[in-house]
Amino acid sequence: MSTLFRVTRATLAKDLRLEWRSKDAFNAMLFFALLVVVIFSFSFEPTAEEARRIAGGLIWVAVLFSTIVALNQAWARELRHQVLDAYRVSPAPANALFLGKTVGNFLFVLAVELLMAPLFIVFYNLRALGPSHQMLYVLALGTWALVVNGTFFAAISLRTRSREVMLPLILFPISIPAVLAMVSATTTILTGEGSARLALTFLAVYDVVFTTVSLLLFESVLHAE
Amino acid sequence: MKSPLPILALLTGALLSFGLYQARVAAPTEQTMGDIQRIFYYHVPSAWVAFLCFTANVLFSIHYLVRRSAKVDALAVSTAEVGVVFCTVVLVTGPLWAKPVWGIWWTWDARLTSTLVLWLIYVSYLVLRRFSTGSQKPVLAAVLAVFGFVDVIFVYMSIRWFRTQHPQPVIGGGEGSGIHPDMLFALLANFAAFLAFALLVVWVRYRLERIRHSLDEFHALAAVRAPEEARSR
Numbered sequence: 087m088s089t090l091f092r093v094t095r096a097t098l099a100k101d102l103r104l105e106w107r108s109k110d111a112f113n114a115m116l117f118f119a120l121l122v123v124v125i126f127s128f129s130f131e132p133t134a135e136e137a138r139r140i141a142g143g144l145i146w147v148a149v150l151f152s153t154i155v156a157l158n159q160a161w162a163r164e165l166r167h168q169v170l171d172a173y174r175v176s177p178a179p180a181n182a183l184f185l186g187k188t189v190g191n192f193l194f195v196l197a198v199e200l201l202m203a204p205l206f207i208v209f210y211n212l213r214a215l216g217p218s219h220q221m222l223y224v225l226a227l228g229t230w231a232l233v234v235n236g237t238f239f240a241a242i243s244l245r246t247r248s249r250e251v252m253l254p255l256i257l258f259p260i261s262i263p264a265v266l267a268m269v270s271a272t273t274t275i276l277t278g279e280g281s282a283r284l285a286l287t288f289l290a291v292y293d294v295v296f297t298t299v300s301l302l303l304f305e306s307v308l309h310a311e
Numbered sequence: 312m313k314s315p316l317p318i319l320a321l322l323t324g325a326l327l328s329f330g331l332y333q334a335r336v337a338a339p340t341e342q343t344m345g346d347i348q349r350i351f352y353y354h355v356p357s358a359w360v361a362f363l364c365f366t367a368n369v370l371f372s373i374h375y376l377v378r379r380s381a382k383v384d385a386l387a388v389s390t391a392e393v394g395v396v397f398c399t400v401v402l403v404t405g406p407l408w409a410k411p412v413w414g415i416w417w418t419w420d421a422r423l424t425s426t427l428v429l430w431l432i433y434v435s436y437l438v439l440r441r442f443s444t445g446s447q448k449p450v451l452a453a454v455l456a457v458f459g460f461v462d463v464i465f466v467y468m469s470i471r472w473f474r475t476q477h478p479q480p481v482i483g484g485g486e487g488s489g490i491h492p493d494m495l496f497a498l499l500a501n502f503a504a505f506l507a508f509a510l511l512v513v514w515v516r517y518r519l520e521r522i523r524h525s526l527d528e529f530h531a532l533a534a535v536r537a538p539e540e541a542r543s544r
Contacts, residue, residue, distance in 0.1 A: 235458075242451050246442040255438050256455060259431040260462045263469035270473035284472055292465055299461055303454050306376060310450035 090185075093178045097186025104163065105194065111156040115198050119152040123202065127209040137210040142272030145206060146228065146265055153195050153232050154257070157240040158250050160191055165244070173308075180305040188237045188300075195229050215278030224275070224282065227289040228268035234293065235260055238300045241307050264292050316515070323507045330497075330504035338497035350408045356502040357400040358426070360509045364394030365433065365460075372456035375449055384449035385520035387456065389513045391436055397509065398430045421470040428466045432459035 105112060126144050130136075164170040173183060206212060214221065236257055243252035271285035334352035341348035371387035374380075405423065406416040417423065436459065440452050490498075 238458075242439070242454065245447050245451060246439065247444065248442060252439065252442055256435045259428060259435050260458055262428050262431075263462065263465035266469045266473050288465075288469060288472065295461060295465075296458075299458060303376075303457065306450055307454055310447035 090179050090182050093182035094185045094189070097183055098189050101186065101190035102193070105190070111159045112194055112198065114159070115152045115156045115194065116201060118155050119148050119198055119202050120205065122148040122151055123205055123209055132210065134211050134213075137212060138215070138276040139273065141206065141210050141212055141276055142269045144210075145202075145272060146268045148202070149195065149199060149229070150232060150258075150261070150265065152198060153191075153236055154254050156191060156194055156198075157233075157236045157257075158253055160187055160237060161240050161244045180308045181301050183308070184237065184241070184300065184304040188234050191233045191237055192230055195233055196225065199225055199229065212276065214276050216275040216282070218275060220275050220282050220286070221272070223286055224268060224271045224289070227286060227293055228264065228271075230293050231264035231268070231289055231296065232261060234297050234300055235264075238304065238307070241304070245307075245310065264289065267292070319511055319514075323504070323511050326500075326504040326507050330501040333497035333500045338494050339491055341494075344412055347408060347411050350404050352497050352501045354401060354404040354408060355498060356505040357397045357404065359502055360505045361394050361397035361401055363506070364390045364397060364509060364513075365429065368394060368433075369456055369460040372453035375453045376457070379449075381449070381524055382521070384453070385517050385524065386513075387449075387453065388440060388520060389516035391433055391456070392516060393509050393513050395430065395433050395437060397505070398426065398433065401426060402430060419470065421467055424470045425463060425467045429459075429463055432462060435459075 123144070126148070130140065130144075132140060161170070164173070236253075239257045239260070240253055243249045243256065246252045267285045267288045271282040271289070274280050274282040274285065330352070334349055338349070338352065340346060368387050368390040371383050371390065375383045375387060405426075409418075410416050436452060436455050439455055440448060443451050
């Protein structure tokens with residue numbers, strides 16, 4: 087257990103340090119999300135009431151697209167100088183690598199979301215009518231749902247031809263229920279109609295189940311030859 | 312050894328013709344919907360066969376992850392392909408029936424949406440198989456199949472809970488209560504025929520996959536034995 091924790095921490099520290107110095111994934115993701123927000127904003131031009139109804143969908147579509155940008159780069163880094171091959175022959179636990187990557191991506195995407203939130207509020211004149219603190223839970227649980235599957239499927243698409251195209255093709259169908267729950271919870275909070283509790287519970291269960299499945303199967307993917 | 316394929320194909324053809332007769336002629340016309348209801352004899356059996364194929368695919372995928380046998384992988388890809396074909400039939404015949412009866416082509420109700428997402432997942436499964444190469448392909452595909460299976464449960468629950476603002480359509484003449492015995496017979500006859508047809512196609516597809524596999528192995532061996540010859544080919 088302590089080996090798992092130490093290797094996870096080392097992987098995470100390495101990823102954070104690399105990202106801090108280059109800011110490649112972060113800048114690409116941020117700019118991409120900004121573009122999506124701007125394009126949606128002037129193609130719909132909603133009133134305040136309409137904005138509350140559609141913003142939930144727009145926010146998560148923007149996040150989903152920009153997460154793909156980050157995830158495609160997440161593993162590509164490990165291919166240079168055969169880092170992944172070296173990892174495969176080392177005795178370090180496979181799941182530590184996966185957990186380190188997932189937590190790293192989670193932090194990047196969460197940071198982008200927190201920077202995007204004010205922009206959304208400005209462009210769509212948003213004011214939540216429901217309990218807005220619940221939005222933090224939606225962000226955390228929803229982002230984890232996208233990132234845990236995304237990191238896993240990025241490791242799969244790494245092994246295919248034209249891998250950058252492959253990732254959304256396999257990730258989006260699996261993410262549909264999670265996106266539906268995130269959109270539902272966000273819309274509920276913005277419009278103040280009903281409670282987001284059910285959607286939050288659903289997201290929590292989704293997170294736990296898919297994290298478990300990923301941890302069970304990651305070793306097979308890493309050692310697939 | 313002589314292949315039993317022609318005999319099985321003939322039997323399947325006879326069964327399909329019998330099913331066609333049952334659905335088009337023998338089954339009584341439904342009171343309110345009229346002849347439109349007859350699409351039910353293709354829609355429902357296709358759905359059952361598609362779900363059976365996908366269930367088989369998940370079982371084969373899990374078996375593959377445990378045992379790593381190439382035969383099981385060939386069965387997994389065969390069942391997935393046939394399942395996608397039958398699922399496509401379901402998704403095409405459904406709206407064709409819904410438009411005159413419900414007045415709409417499509418509604419985001421739990422059963423429709425789950426079937427659509429299931430179709431999307433298995434299409435992505437086939438795309439993944441197409442885009443990955445070598446010996447890692449079966450492992451990656453099997454892993455995706457397991458994810459897809461777990462996901463379907465979530466899809467069904469999520470649509471039931473978060474899409475309730477849409478009215479639940481009432482399915483007249485469904486497989487629930489009060490179906491005429493002749494209708495039930497036509498339905499089951501078609502199910503048997505479709506199932507036989509699906510098994511036949513899976514079997515042919517399986518043999519094709521095995522032949523492909525041994526051809527690949529042969530080429531790989533030949534390349535090891537005579538590198539010069541393989542390069543010139």
